[in-house]
Amino acid sequence: MRFFRGFKPAVCWMFLIGVLGLDQAGTAAQLATPESRGAGVGAIIELDAQELRWVAEHPQVIVSSVQYPLYLFKDEHGQWSGLNNDLLNRISAMTGLQFVHEESFSTDQLLGRLESAEADMSTTLAMNDERKAFLDFSHAFGGAGWVFVGRADAPVVHSLAQLAKRVLVLPARHALEGTIRRDYPAIELRTVKTYAEARALVESGEAFATIENEIGAQLYPLGQLKVGRAVEGKWEADHLAVRKGQSPLLSILNKALEAFPAADLRAIRLKWLSGIAPVESPSRWRQLTHWFCWGMFIVSLFGLLSLLWNRRLAALIKQRADAEKGLGDQLAFQHALIDAMPDPMFVRDLQGRLIMCNKSYEESLCTRFDQVQGRRLVELDVLPAETAALLHAEFMAQMETRKPRFSERQLLFNNGVRDIYQWTVPFYSVDGQLRGLLGGWTDIGHRTRHL
Structure with missing residues (x-):
């Protein structure tokens, strides 16, 4: 009986730590689950007469958008996704505004569309003096x-x-x-x-x-x-940038951001950015608690120490499994992101053999990846023989010089001559060893005809 009386303090400490752990887990789950935060999630803000008239006269708000992973990008289905897209969807539900993305392929092109009034706003622009001359910026919502x-x-x-x-x-x-x-x-x-x-x-x-x-x-x-x-x-800071002369739109966006629950905004940012945030070091309080409990376990019962070690090993195994799943998810995301790119892209090894390509590459050359994987251009008939030989020779020479290449040129494809903007860059392993080439092209003539 005296033995079990001495064991009681350790049991009390275990119970207290367990209660604290459950409380922290419950708080974290509440923050991470948007559906659990009450009715304020879908609140509709009140607009004045001028703002309501502007919404009625502008059924669609054109958003000039450049793909910037995690913030704004196209998923594997070609749909816009990311932190900023989630924010716009929430603002749309609160205000009745309908946002339509029009893709730009560089910051210069994006700004040009805003300057020429081809677009109403953007979500990925930082503020500076040049931009404030023709843009107004909303309240900040991160940074x-x-x-x-x-x-x-x-x-x-x-x-x-x-x-x-x-x-x-x-x-x-x-x-x-x-x-x-x-x-x-x-x-x-x-x-x-x-x-x-x-x-x-x-x-x-x-x-x-x-x-x-x-x-x-x-x-x-x-x-x-x-x-x-x-x-x-x-x-x-992160802002929504609005073309000057649209003060009702800016006012509506600011009202929505002011009414946006802070917990909801934090949950959206955690959803997209938590995976790349630096891992926080354990606090001093947690370290002291850990060592104090460790000492109590040793004094009270060696068998309890063995149980804790087993639980620790189980936690490490689960942590490793979670890390492997996270790595798999990241690789799947990278494949989906490459496939979502509108221009053809490919990866070749040191011998010029194809390692990877996206859907646009397959469509442009009328082939499938499983038919060309591991083969060089000169071994295939997806391009005219002279074009294939020319490109293969350029790839091999570029891997000797290890310099990137960006050029506008004409190339003969199976369906005729095309004007393209071609780019190829060497890529390396973690230890700095050359592994091959990453490249692609943009059909300039096709884009010009559509413009």
Whole structure:
């Protein structure tokens, strides 16, 4: 009996820790499940007469959208998805606005559509002085910082001042371009069309660094690149950007954001961004509690210690299984994202054999992946023999030079000559070994005819 009396304190501590754990789990589940937060989720906001008239006169709001993974992108079914799309869907339910996405393929093209009144608003633009001249910005609903991305073997970039007399590459009309040109004239600033081209130039050594949103910088395989420090003083809030002259639309959006429950907005951000957020270190309180309980278990009963070890092993096994599932989900997402790209894309190994391609590639060459997997262009009849030989030779030469290539050219396909914008970039393994080429093309003539 005395033994069991000594065992009571350990039982009490286990019960207390269990109650605290259940309380934390319940709180987390409540935050993560939108349906459990009450009737405020679908609340409809009250609009004044001017705003109601504007909604009636504008049955559709055109949103100029560029694909930016997690924030806004097309899923495997070609439907728009992501954090910003969820936000617009919720605002639509609250206000009656109907948002229609029109895809842009670069920041420069997106801004051009807003300037020419081809679109009413955008969801992925950061605020700067140039944009405020023709855009109004809503209340903020989140945000992220900017980070430097440089070569893995180069010194870490700590500040913009460190880039003096070095090449910094940015997509054209980047949010920080004007500030950098004004405040850091010693930086050799070079502009390209997309972030992919900017990363390729840094990887090849033609540029020293680029600057990306800290969330987006973590989404792509780094290869020979590394994500560096945050750009000092350049944290950017997330806004909805509205073309000037549409004050009723801006007023409606601000009302919706003001009425948006904070818990709902937090749940949407966790849904899309929690998978790439840094893992928090255990708090000091948790560490002290863990070691205190450990000591109590040893003093009270060695058998209880064995039970706890078994539970710990079970938790580790479950954690590993969850990690493997998360990796599988990430790979599935990457495949779906590549298939959703409208332009043909392919991956070839060091011998020029096809490793992967998207649906657009299969459709453009009238073939299926299982028919061309593991084979070189010169072994197939998906292209004229002279075209296949030319491209294969270019691929092999490019893997010797290891330099990216972007060019507008004419190529002979089976159905005739096409004007295309072709790009190919080398890709590397985690240990820096060349693994092959990633490439694709855009049919410029087809796009021009449709324009």
